[in-house]
Amino acid sequence: MIEAQALSKRFGDKLAVDGLSFTVKPGQVTGFLGPNGAGKSTTMRMIVGLDHPTAGVATVNGRPYRDHADPLRQAGALLEAKSIHKGRTARSHLLALAQTHGFPASRVDEVLAMVGLQEVAGRRAGGFSLGMGQRLGIAAALLGDPAVVILDEPVNGLDPDGVLWVRNMLKGLAAEGRTVLVSSHLMSEMAVTAEHLVIIGRGRLLADTTVDELIARVAVGSVLVRSPQATALRDALVAHRATVTSAEPGVLAVGGLGAERIGDLALAHGIPLYELTPRRASLEEAYMDLTREAVEYR
Incomplete structure (x- = not known):
């Protein structure tokens, strides 16, 4: 388990982390998200003792990382x-x-076999690609068979097969009961990998929640509609002050009217519907909505 309690870090007049408190529990993948400059890397460095907190404390399995006799x-x-x-x-x-x-x-x-580097184990690391370097870094992180795994942007430089491998590896580690904290800017990957999210902005905690709970906060306000008479349906909807866009024939994205009202209008005009789906926000949309006022570098 990882615990941060009122964690702060100041570099000169820059407050990089500001009173941050959260807990990363075992048995699940926790995504650590935030805009560039939010303080994610600094927080991770404080967790493993590479940076000393200005205030507060970070512990790994109940004590500061540097106090463990067997840190790896x-x-x-x-x-x-x-x-x-x-x-x-x-x-x-x-x-x-x-x-x-x-x-x-x-x-x-x-661990070389686990990360797929056994065939290049004798090559100098200076000649490795970014993706190979990522795999070597992950191998080092797993070397001690640790109870806690902390990875900062682990899929950078990996091809699609490598990204899938990292995703399955993280889920496998969590399924074994380990504590897994991973940062990423790839919201699509976090959406299918993480169960819990810790999101920070300007060094402060913005959300400590599940993926589903975060997405549920965002009202997208549009409905996906499929109909063989999409043109007639569009005219009927626009007449009732709906906003309608179409990315492909027979498919409408309708704003301003709920699914029930759209269904009633279609029935009144004798227009068949093949699909009527209120659109759920993506993790990226929910993240952007949450962090809109916390972006350090626009």
């Missing part, structure tokens, strides 16, 4: 994919980490 078994983190010695091979990079905790060399081979 407690939490594994990927905060910067390229924070590796470029002259070392992938295997030697992981082996150096393993030796600090007394992990066997066999564990290095296990």
